[in-house]
Amino acid sequence: MNVSEHCNELTERSKVSTKRLAKWTGLWLLSLATLTFGPMYIWDYHTSLTLLALVANLVIGVKMIWVNKQHLDGLDELQQRIMLEAATFSLGITMIAGAAYGVLDAIKLISFQPNPSALLFVMGISYIVGTLLSRRKYL
Amino acid sequence: MTQAALANALGVSRQTMNSIEKGKFDPSLPLAFKVARLFKCRIEDVFIDDEPNV
Numbered sequence: 001m002n003v004s005e006h007c008n009e010l011t012e013r014s015k016v017s018t019k020r021l022a023k024w025t026g027l028w029l030l031s032l033a034t035l036t037f038g039p040m041y042i043w044d045y046h047t048s049l050t051l052l053a054l055v056a057n058l059v060i061g062v063k064m065i066w067v068n069k070q071h072l073d074g075l076d077e078l079q080q081r082i083m084l085e086a087a088t089f090s091l092g093i094t095m096i097a098g099a100a101y102g103v104l105d106a107i108k109l110i111s112f113q114p115n116p117s118a119l120l121f122v123m124g125i126s127y128i129v130g131t132l133l134s135r136r137k138y139l
Numbered sequence: 140m141t142q143a144a145l146a147n148a149l150g151v152s153r154q155t156m157n158s159i160e161k162g163k164f165d166p167s168l169p170l171a172f173k174v175a176r177l178f179k180c181r182i183e184d185v186f187i188d189d190e191p192n193v
Contacts, residue, residue: 076151078154078159081164139158
């Protein structure tokens with residue numbers, strides 16, 4: 001195998017795994033939307049259909065995690081380090097923000113019930129920030 | 140040999156190779172062995188320990 005073939009193999013593997021991850025993330029989002037809006041707008045809270053949508057969402061979610069792991073396994077060691085540091089940063093920020101956000105209602109700083117899904121935004125944004133910080137550190 | 144060609148030969152990205160060359164990232168032992176094997180020399184000929192001796 002020559003250098004060019006190796007390069008093509010590395011790039012091609014990365015492209016394929018990224019596309020695969022994007023596909024499963026999209027499917028998971030679609031299944032979440034179906035689970036959220038289906039009972040209300042499509043099948044009028046039919047329990048069996050709602051359970052089916054829930055199971056589909058969980059199964060697709062597990063597959064998405066597995067595909068993400070495969071994607072990470074395909075990265076080189078510095079790329080893996082950057083992803084690990086970003087995940088660590090995101091986990092810490094989400095834990096701190098989640099704990100504080102959870103008590104805001106009880107200590108009467110906000111007048112509404114905290115919505116746990118808001119933490120998904122914190123997680124996503126902190127992951128992006130963590131990635132940028134790690135990239136700046138190493139690249 | 141260009142940085143890109145070296146990175147390709149080692150199976151890492153060019154950015155990773157650049158980061159190792161600039162001393163921003165320490166490669167794993169298997170990758171260090173690969174580099175040494177590629178240049179037909181010993182690891183300590185390629186990578187220098189900059190930690191002070193205890």
